[in-house]
């Protein structure tokens with residue numbers, strides 16, 4: 204399977220993976236940053252992981268996924284791409300796993316549960332090295348972060364409010380320099396300054 208076929212596979216099964224322009228941005232950002240240690244929240248079937256590892260031969264990836272079925276597919280895909288020795292998949296809830304992580308990462312890609320970015324943020328700041336990069340997908344959350352209509356289901360409004368709080372925090376934080384890209388579902392690219 205090539206990367207286009209993997210994308211098709213995911214789309215046909217309604218497995219949520221990155222949109223094309225966000226994927227391009229992620230690839231280019233990894234290529235520019237040349238990270239050694241990447242942390243990802245939200246593996247799904249390994250699509251974004253394969254994109255990141257393809258962008259930098261020296262990078263190793265620790266990635267977290269709550270769905271065992273998705274993690275199994277991701278493992279098979281990393282194997283097929285010859286990347287298994289560069290990947291470690293943590294299977295479980297990122298809310299349990301992230302607070303237990305140690306060590307330093309120079310690149311973090313946050314693409315897990317959309318209502319939890321604000322919860323993970325302080326932990327990720329501790330794990331990220333100075334000069335490291337934090338990329339977050341879906342920060343505009345279907346357009347709801349900036350315009351919350353009255354008729355949206357409650358779950359979406361809660362997620363949108365949580366995402367709004369996260370977006371406000373990261374853009375205001377003096378510890379980060381952040382750029383918001385209005386592509387895909389909204390992507391931030393932040394550099395940790397201190």
Ligand SMILES: C[S@@+](CC[C@H](N)C(=O)[O-])C[C@H]1O[C@@H](n2cnc3c(N)ncnc32)[C@H](O)[C@@H]1O
Nearest residue numbers: 220221245247250251268269296297314315316
């Ligand atoms: C948008 S998808 C990730 C897509 C993937 N990064 C890509 O572009 O190929 C979000 C993933 O996060 C996982 N997820 C949701 N809640 C989670 C949690 N609490 N802990 C870990 N993973 C979670 C979902 O099962 C799903 O596979």
